[in-house]
Amino acid sequence: MVKRSRGIRSKSRHVLRRKPRDRGISSITRAIQQFETGDSVSVIIDPSVHKGMPHPRFQGATGKVEGMQGDAYLVGITVGKKHKTLIVRSEHLGRVK
Numbered sequence: 867m868v869k870r871s872r873g874i875r876s877k878s879r880h881v882l883r884r885k886p887r888d889r890g891i892s893s894i895t896r897a898i899q900q901f902e903t904g905d906s907v908s909v910i911i912d913p914s915v916h917k918g919m920p921h922p923r924f925q926g927a928t929g930k931v932e933g934m935q936g937d938a939y940l941v942g943i944t945v946g947k948k949h950k951t952l953i954v955r956s957e958h959l960g961r962v963k
Contacts, residue, residue, distance in 0.1 A: 878922040882913040892957065899956050901939055905931045906962040909941065909954060918955025927952075928962055 875882060892914055901907060909920055909927045918938050929943035932951060939959065941952045 874921060881922045881925050882911060884913060897957050899959070899961075901931045901956070901959065901961075903931055903933055907931055907939075907941060907959045908962050909943075909952065909958060910960045912957045915955070915957045918953070919958055920952045920954045924952055 892912055896912065897915075907929065909924050909929075911919055911922065911925050913919075924943065927943045927945075929941045929952070932940040932942045934940065935953055938953050938955045941954050941959070943950055943952060
């Protein structure tokens with residue numbers, strides 16, 4: 867028997883799926899959007915862009931931008947009582963109003 871692979875995208879078929887109207891090439895505005903430190907952002911994973919993608923368990927999480935690391939943003943979120951810092955590129959972030 868062969869051992870089943872358990873990659874980062876395993877068991878995420880429905881989470882990493884785009885709605886039929888959203889399929890196709892991603893908008894360039896998502897890739898070039900800018901955020902300032904302290905902005906409130908939501909993690910909205912774009913499955914067509916693999917680079918800078920956070921773990922699927924953080925899909926829909928809301929946090930604040932804490933800074934930058936290269937081209938990516940450091941996003942602080944709270945999971946239970948624990949503070950976590952995600953490294954996410956702008957393609958996978960959306961503004962919270």
